[in-house]
Amino acid sequence: MAIAQRGTASNYLQRAPSPSGLADVLDVILDKGLVIDAYVRVSVIGIEVLTIDARIVIASVDTYLRFAEQVNRLDLTQTETAGIAELRDGGKKQETEGAIEGAKEKLTPGKDKESSRS
Amino acid sequence: MSPTEASVAEPPTALGTTYLYGIVPAGAVDSIASEGVRGATVTVLAQGGVAALVSDVSDGELRMTRKDLRRHLDVIDEVFRETTILPCPFGTTLDSREAVVEDVLRAKRDALVAGLADLEGTVQLNVKVRHDERALLRTIVASDPTIARLRQESANDAAYAVRLELGRQVAGAVEAHREADAARLVDALADEAIDVAVERDDALVLKAAFLVARAQQDRFDAVIDRVAAAEQELLRFEVIGPLPPTAFVQRVVEV
Numbered sequence: 059m060a061i062a063q064r065g066t067a068s069n070y071l072q073r074a075p076s077p078s079g080l081a082d083v084l085d086v087i088l089d090k091g092l093v094i095d096a097y098v099r100v101s102v103i104g105i106e107v108l109t110i111d112a113r114i115v116i117a118s119v120d121t122y123l124r125f126a127e128q129v130n131r132l133d134l135t136q137t138e139t140a141g142i143a144e145l146r147d148g149g150k151k152q153e154t155e156g157a158i159e160g161a162k163e164k165l166t167p168g169k170d171k172e173s174s175r176s
Numbered sequence: 177m178s179p180t181e182a183s184v185a186e187p188p189t190a191l192g193t194t195y196l197y198g199i200v201p202a203g204a205v206d207s208i209a210s211e212g213v214r215g216a217t218v219t220v221l222a223q224g225g226v227a228a229l230v231s232d233v234s235d236g237e238l239r240m241t242r243k244d245l246r247r248h249l250d251v252i253d254e255v256f257r258e259t260t261i262l263p264c265p266f267g268t269t270l271d272s273r274e275a276v277v278e279d280v281l282r283a284k285r286d287a288l289v290a291g292l293a294d295l296e297g298t299v300q301l302n303v304k305v306r307h308d309e310r311a312l313l314r315t316i317v318a319s320d321p322t323i324a325r326l327r328q329e330s331a332n333d334a335a336y337a338v339r340l341e342l343g344r345q346v347a348g349a350v351e352a353h354r355e356a357d358a359a360r361l362v363d364a365l366a367d368e369a370i371d372v373a374v375e376r377d378d379a380l381v382l383k384a385a386f387l388v389a390r391a392q393q394d395r396f397d398a399v400i401d402r403v404a405a406a407e408q409e410l411l412r413f414e415v416i417g418p419l420p421p422t423a424f425v426q427r428v429v430e431v
Contacts, residue, residue, distance in 0.1 A: 070408035071401070073415045076253065077302075082416055083245050085302060085375075085383075087252070090422040091265040092199060092291075094280055094431050122343030129313055129327050129346055 191238055192269035194276055197229040197251045198420075199288050204259035205229075210250040213238065218251055221273060223281035226288045229255060230276055233269060240267065256420040260296045262288065262429060263420045284431040291429030297390050298370065299418035303400070305361060305382040306412050307353070315410065316349045323349065357411065358382045364403050368396040373423040381411060385423035393418060 077083045195213055202225050208218035212231035221228045229251060238244070245266055252263040270276050281288070317324050326342040358374075361382050366372050371387040388396045397415075404413040 068404075068408075070411065071404040071413045071415070075417070076419070077249070077416050080242055080245070082302070083249055086416075086419055086422050087245065087249050087263070087266040089265050090425070091263040092268075092425045092429060092431065093265065094196075094268070094284070119340065122340050122347055124343070125313075125346040125350070126330060126339040126343035128309075129317060129323070129342060130331060132310065132313055132317060134314060134317065 191233070191235065192271040192275070193233055193235060194270045194273050195231050195233045195238070196264050196268045196270055196276060196280070197231075197248060198255065198261045198263040199280070199292070200227050200229065200255055200259050200261050201225065201292055202227040205255055208251060208254060210254045211247060212251055213244040213247050215247075221277055221281065223277050224285050226281050226285060226292070228276045228281055229261075230273060238267065238269065252420050252422075260292050260298075261420050262291050262295065262425050263422050265422075280431075287429055287431045291425065294428040295421050295424065298387055298421050298424075299390050299393060300421040300423060301386045301388055301393075301396060301400075301415055301417035302419060302423075303365065303382065303384050303386060304380055304414040304416075305357070306380050307350070307357075308410055308412055311410050312350065312353060313346065316346060316353070320345070320349055353410075354381050357407075361403065361407075361411075365396070365399060368392055368399050371424055371427065373427075385421075387421055387424045388418075390418070 077086055195216070197212070197218065200220075202222040204227070205220060207220070208229060210218065212218040214231075214233055214237055216231035216233065218229055218231045221230055248266045252261055255261045256263075270279070317327055323342065323345050326338060326345065330338045330342050358381055362372060362374065362384065365384075365386060369386040369388050372384055373387075374382070374384045377383040386396065400413065400415055404411070407413075
């Protein structure tokens with residue numbers, strides 16, 4: 059398909075013809091589509107609870123402190139030279155993972171547990 | 177669906193033995209190459225101009241596994257390449273093939289035909305946008321004097337209260353950026369779309385599905401290219417598709 063050929067090597071836009079990660083697959087087929095009343099479906103309760111958790115986590119003291127730490131670590135002289143900055147502190151990348159990433163990590167174990175049951 | 181509703185309506189363990197993937201126009205496909213959930217063969221049941229894609233599933237066999245989620249998606253994706261489909265959510269089962277024919281294809285025929293007509297020639301593009309967080313935080317520090325001051329004050333092992341206040345203010349500024357960015361993006365992208373379904377996700381600036389006419393997809397892609405390039409300093413885009421229009425089926429079909 060045209061969209062796949064177009065590809066994207068850019069760091070700000072990535073395209074894929076089809077979802078590859080579990081989260082993206084769930085986005086497409088979980089709780090979305092033709093729902094026929096009065097018929098039984100698989101329970102997907104676990105996932106919905108996790109979605110609600112995400113909102114609580116983001117407005118927590120934990121998140122605030124992580125944001126504060128990140129802002130304190132920022133090297134403001136790096137503005138406009140993202141490419142060079144990435145090279146320079148490539149090794150420290152994990153340390154500077156964002157607060158939002160942190161919140162997402164809290165979600166992942168539950169989601170994995172849910173999906174790997176077989 | 178809330179847990180309570182689900183358990184009041186039907187016990188979630190009482191699954192049917194016929195798995196339903198979706199509805200297509202009769203005659204549009206005669207066989208499915210992709211394997212169905214639990215590795216079963218997918219077949220087509222036609223009745224009165226509409227057809228259902230089904231496979232057998234044994235009682236108690238169906239769980240939400242990575243592999244079966246993929247199989248469900250592969251089946252509806254294969255059919256979507258050939259024709260219009262009203263996809264069902266993962267895990268849709270009925271008691272028998274007769275129930276599919278009688279209670280769905282026959283009983284809901286008019287709604288299904290109308291829904292297929294509505295979604296004919298459309299594709300769904302899923303768009304996720306996140307901030308480049310370090311770039312965003314630099315922007316916030318540079319543009320908010322209070323945050324810049326709190327940052328200075330908290331630089332050397334400052335009191336917990338100062339750090340907490342800094343974090344709270346930064347979180348507020350991030351949220352304000354997110355809301356403004358999301359509104360601006362939906363505005364820019366909706367022009368080339370038929371419909372848009374936005375989902376709340378606190379880890380993202382925007383998580384949305386866009387319904388686009390297949391014939392207009394190049395134009396939608398071009399808008400994405402342009403907007404993403406213009407916003408590259410702070411935003412990162414992921415676009416998945418063309419997908420079957422799963423997020424829009426419930427808006428056009430009432431069954």
